[in-house]
Amino acid sequence: MRASNYLFSTLRDAPTDAVVTSHQLMVRAGMIRQISKGLYTWLPTGLRVLKKVENIVRDEMEKAGALEVMMPGVQPAELWEESGRWQKYGPELLRMKDRHNRDYCLGPTHEEVITELARNELTSYKQLPINFFQIQTKFRDEVRPRFGVMRSREFIMKDAYSFHSNSDSLRQTYDVMHQAYCNVFDRIGLDYRPVQADTGSIGGAYSHEFHVLAQSGEDDIAFSDSSEFAANVELAEAVCSKKSPDTPTQEVSEEFTPDCKTIQKVADYLKLPVEKTVKTMLVKGQGPDESETIVALVLRGDHNINEVKVEKIDGVLSPFEFATEQDIVDSIGCTPGSIGPQGLKEKGIRVIVDRSAAVISDFCAGANKDDYHVTGLNWDRDITDFETKDIRNVVEGDPSPDGEGHIVIKRGIEVGHIFQLGQQYSEALRASVLDENGKAQTMWMGCYGIGVSRIVAAAIEQNFDDKGILWPESITPFSVAIIAMNYDKSEAVRDECDHLYNELKQLGIDVLLDDRKERPGVKFADCELLGIPHRLVVGDKGLKNNSLEYKYRKTGEGEDVPKDEAVKFIRKVLQAN
Incomplete structure (x- = not known):
């Protein structure tokens, strides 16, 4: 072209x-x-x-x-x-x-x-x-x-x-x-x-x-x-390496937590590791008779819910939908940010606990009362009759599900x-x-x-630098660019470029001959922006020495190539790449 x-x-x-x-x-x-x-x-x-x-x-x-x-x-x-x-x-x-x-x-x-x-x-x-x-x-x-x-x-x-x-x-x-x-x-x-x-x-x-x-x-x-x-x-x-919670060491204590509507604010206010907290979210469910129900999902404070996993649980509405604030107030008596898993089963709410949340002890959760949280909670002792399922996103460092290594x-x-x-x-x-x-x-x-x-x-997205694209050679728009210096003015440059261009085309190589009346800098910049892998510069100075200047786009490395060896050289570098 x-x-x-x-x-x-x-x-x-x-x-x-x-x-x-x-x-x-x-x-x-x-x-x-x-x-x-x-x-x-x-x-x-x-x-x-x-x-x-x-x-x-x-x-x-x-x-x-x-x-x-x-x-x-x-x-x-x-x-x-x-x-x-x-x-x-x-x-x-x-x-x-x-x-x-x-x-x-x-x-x-x-x-x-x-x-x-x-x-x-x-x-x-x-x-x-x-x-x-x-x-x-x-x-x-x-x-x-x-x-x-x-x-x-x-x-x-x-x-x-x-x-x-x-x-x-x-x-x-x-x-x-x-x-x-x-x-x-x-x-x-x-x-x-x-x-x-x-x-x-x-x-x-x-x-x-x-x-x-x-x-x-x-x-x-x-x-x-x-x-x-x-x-x-x-x-x-999401695999949990721990099989069961430690033996409880704390008693339940209700704590005043004003303006703590996020789990991180609660942990900071009570000076607790966020890993020692749980967050409880209410989502819409469906009963056996297709009536609307509420389901509680409990995760460790530093983990995020996986909606795809949750939607596959029988009895949870699909597509996934959180309960409204009014639903929460009506069913529990508090607003979001103060919900805890304790006492929910007694209110007719199904409780599903993530595996990782189910193995922590002496943890903190909402008190089901605005501006209050409870510390020293423990499963089975303080909260009973719950289900354990995988409902969270994996995080780096988790055990790999196949038992080999850890997650990246x-x-x-x-x-x-x-x-x-x-x-x-x-x-x-x-x-x-x-x-x-x-x-x-x-x-x-x-x-x-x-x-x-x-x-x-x-x-x-995988192949670029500050000058432009770095195409994989299999899909580059052109494999070779011939940059002609003064194509319109120099007969020697024009003859060599035309000869080289025709030979490469006959070999089935996608070649671009830049014969425009543009400054060299514009031609070089366009060639690099388009990501053409191989570049040959043809100019009067090089031709006087019977050579062309070659440059490889990905490395920026170049060399002088004998004029009569240019086609053979290009075929060799194309085969190597």
Whole structure:
């Protein structure tokens, strides 16, 4: 590509609303432009990167035996009503009506559509297993689109769906796809981790997320420092190394704690370690007769509640919802900030205590009376008839759930998610085939997604410096930049640049010839901002010595290369990287 025929839309400064590095650099490098909140046009430079990511994803999907299809972006409401997700999915589903007043949506995902295809096209167990994939635009009406293409409303996604005659076959394909995803991220050159994850709104019984490790990530990922264990903090089991509380040494004492509405203020006021306090939160529950109830959740003062774990407890309302202040006053007689677990069971309130909170002794809790707390509390002696469950987030230093090492927590950007859906959608949409006995059997399903456009941003979050992007070579928009000094004035420079450019193109190398009438400083800055890994400078001074100046973007190291050896040299460094 000749720069004189290319759209260079580089900017010196990032837009003020760009918070994360990838958003800033994608705008500055002329990769994207926003046309509305969460909606972006991909410019030529950005599209080149996006297509390279797509090609790697497509290649690995085909190697894994998946068949490419293309499904419509606009989906009829009838399919979503069959699956039960038309109302359940919530406001992220952009709904619309056509001229005949029929309901449609812009597809955020395609479980319903692919199941419709499968129930019409698959008739026999002999056609299974089969795996379909597409690379297509999705739309989710995010309440707060942010971070550029990292969390936009419209995005490019690879989604695949497999169909099986039994759960063993599903697990086999799931493992194949897990490896295919690892192959994708390895080929791109990302530092990533597959982690156990919650299935969320997609559903299913088992899933893994793939996270690119980056400080700007929105998710906390828990790892073992001594094993392969890794899980999203939402799902990671919080293990308590202590089995039971110590023998009580204190008597119960009620203490006046004015204006202490947080656990830390209480601990400071009473001069107690925060680990010797518990906090009690009331949430809404549902009784066996579907009547509304109140459930008390008790955690150690320094721990945080895990809403995903809590929502999975029978009898707790899902989605998770805290009791209102009026609910608390009516049921206990105090306001939030003074609640304690003692006496709640007698008021008809179910008490669920986190494992770590259940093994502390002589602890402090709210007195169920405004501006008062109680010290010297002990389980079984002062509080009886409670349940113990894992309801908190893991923290660094916790024992690893697999029994090997301790937990380390890092930030991650989710770029892939795979699910064992089971029969959730195939049952709802009556997708079945005839088994070997000629009887109808509901198919088992798997679902596998990769955020193609998000990968582009995630790669930048891992690879940048103060000059711009440092692309992994597999997805760089151009592998080589030829910087021409006085291309329009020097015949020798022009001839050498054209010769070098044509030779590299014939070898299938993505090369950019910067033949613009710009100052050298502008060309160098653009080359570094775009993250082009290899740079050759062609100038009259170097040509007099039969040499070109080479520079490697990632290290900044350079050397003079004999003019006649330049193509051979570039091929060698490309092979090495």
